[in-house]
Amino acid sequence: MTNDANAPDLKAMSFEQSLSELEEIVSRLEQGDVELERSITIYERGEALRKHCDDL
Amino acid sequence: MTTLLLSHQICVRHEMPGSPESPSRLEAIEQALQSEQFSPLQREDCPTALKHHIALAHGGDYIDEIRDLTPESGYFRVDGDTTLCPHSYEAALKAAGGAIRAVDAVMSGEVANAFCAVRPPGHHATKHQAMGFCLFNNAAIAALHARQQHGAERLAVIDFDVHHGNGTQDIFWDQPDMFYGSTHQMPLYPGSGAVSETGAGNIVNTPLQSGADGSKIKEAFNDRLLPALHNFSPDLVVISAGFDAHIDDPLAGLRLTTDDFRWLTLKLAEFSDHHCDGRIVSLLEGGYDLRALGDCVATHVDVLLDAGL
Numbered sequence: 458m459t460n461d462a463n464a465p466d467l468k469a470m471s472f473e474q475s476l477s478e479l480e481e482i483v484s485r486l487e488q489g490d491v492e493l494e495r496s497i498t499i500y501e502r503g504e505a506l507r508k509h510c511d512d513l
Numbered sequence: 514m515t516t517l518l519l520s521h522q523i524c525v526r527h528e529m530p531g532s533p534e535s536p537s538r539l540e541a542i543e544q545a546l547q548s549e550q551f552s553p554l555q556r557e558d559c560p561t562a563l564k565h566h567i568a569l570a571h572g573g574d575y576i577d578e579i580r581d582l583t584p585e586s587g588y589f590r591v592d593g594d595t596t597l598c599p600h601s602y603e604a605a606l607k608a609a610g611g612a613i614r615a616v617d618a619v620m621s622g623e624v625a626n627a628f629c630a631v632r633p634p635g636h637h638a639t640k641h642q643a644m645g646f647c648l649f650n651n652a653a654i655a656a657l658h659a660r661q662q663h664g665a666e667r668l669a670v671i672d673f674d675v676h677h678g679n680g681t682q683d684i685f686w687d688q689p690d691m692f693y694g695s696t697h698q699m700p701l702y703p704g705s706g707a708v709s710e711t712g713a714g715n716i717v718n719t720p721l722q723s724g725a726d727g728s729k730i731k732e733a734f735n736d737r738l739l740p741a742l743h744n745f746s747p748d749l750v751v752i753s754a755g756f757d758a759h760i761d762d763p764l765a766g767l768r769l770t771t772d773d774f775r776w777l778t779l780k781l782a783e784f785s786d787h788h789c790d791g792r793i794v795s796l797l798e799g800g801y802d803l804r805a806l807g808d809c810v811a812t813h814v815d816v817l818l819d820a821g822l
């Protein structure tokens with residue numbers, strides 16, 4: 458499970474790493490496998506990853 | 514005629530440690546509805562819902578399951594979001610009871626419309642599962658009660674909470690006379706709410722992307738939800754009134770202003786006025802920034818009061 462507080466720093470992540478974490482996040486959100494309270498944090502991590510992938 | 518405001522002190526005593534779905538939400542609303550402009554409200558305590566009311570949406574055994582899970586002291590964790598304390602069962606029965614009383618008062622013409630400032634919220638509670646802060650599905654119970662008790666034939670729930678009401682969709686899924694229309698952020702909890710989820714043709718989902726503002730939700734209402742509601746032609750409109758699509762809300766990423774909630778409420782009041790004698794029963798769902806929640810509920814109730822005059 459992704460732990461947001463300890464999520465690896467984006468700057469240090471490769472395109473492959475970012476994409477695979479992003480895919481995992483999207484699939485968890487789609488399956489509803491995330492709590493309501495933490496859903497937005499995880500979604501925002503996903504957005505940041507998406508942007509990181511685009512920028513690389 | 515006036516607007517009925519239902520709430521109950523027990524709803525304030527339901528608490529889930531550390532959760533944003535906190536007792537202070539109702540205190541913020543009570544505060545916001547203190548001012549002079551709200552003195553015409555008819556204020557009542559929620560009665561307690563009965564077993565057969567809960568069974569309308571959840572089947573006969575579900576109420577006992579929730580009762581049996583409720584601890585005598587301490588807490589019982591249903592899922593990562595949903596916790597029962599010793600007052601939770603009673604609070605949930607008051608929340609659903611408020612919905613029942615609201616329907617009775619509106620359908621009999623005693624009041625023009627009604628708002629229930631209650632918690633726990635309801636729209637994530639499915640037929641058989643409490644989840645996402647929700648125990649009993651107050652909106653579905655309200656709509657099904659209007660049909661069973663008041664001879665209403667076609668009932669609509671409009672849900673503008675930022676999360677998809679998977680529970681209401683689940684309960685209405687194969688019931689063509691029960692309409693469910695939702696605007697919500699997607700992807701986000703609970704993961705459901707795609708346009709392709711249409712049930713028996715009675716379900717209209719309009720997902721919005723994170724960052725969407727008032728113009729996008731107005732577009733969704735004007736282009737999809739209101740025309741579908743018009744075609745469906747309900748006898749009563751039940752609103753799942755969540756205010757967590759507000760720009761200040763910590764749990765989601767939509768960017769609605771308090772004024773956008775005024776617009777949404779006005780549109781629904783206008784629709785009800787033309788199509789079902791103004792009959793609206795509105796039920797509190799989410800909304801976790803206390804200040805925004807107070808402002809939005811005050812605005813929402815202000816429009817309902819005006820519509821009832």
Ligand SMILES: [Zn+2]
Nearest residue numbers: 674676757799
């Ligand atoms: Zn919500």
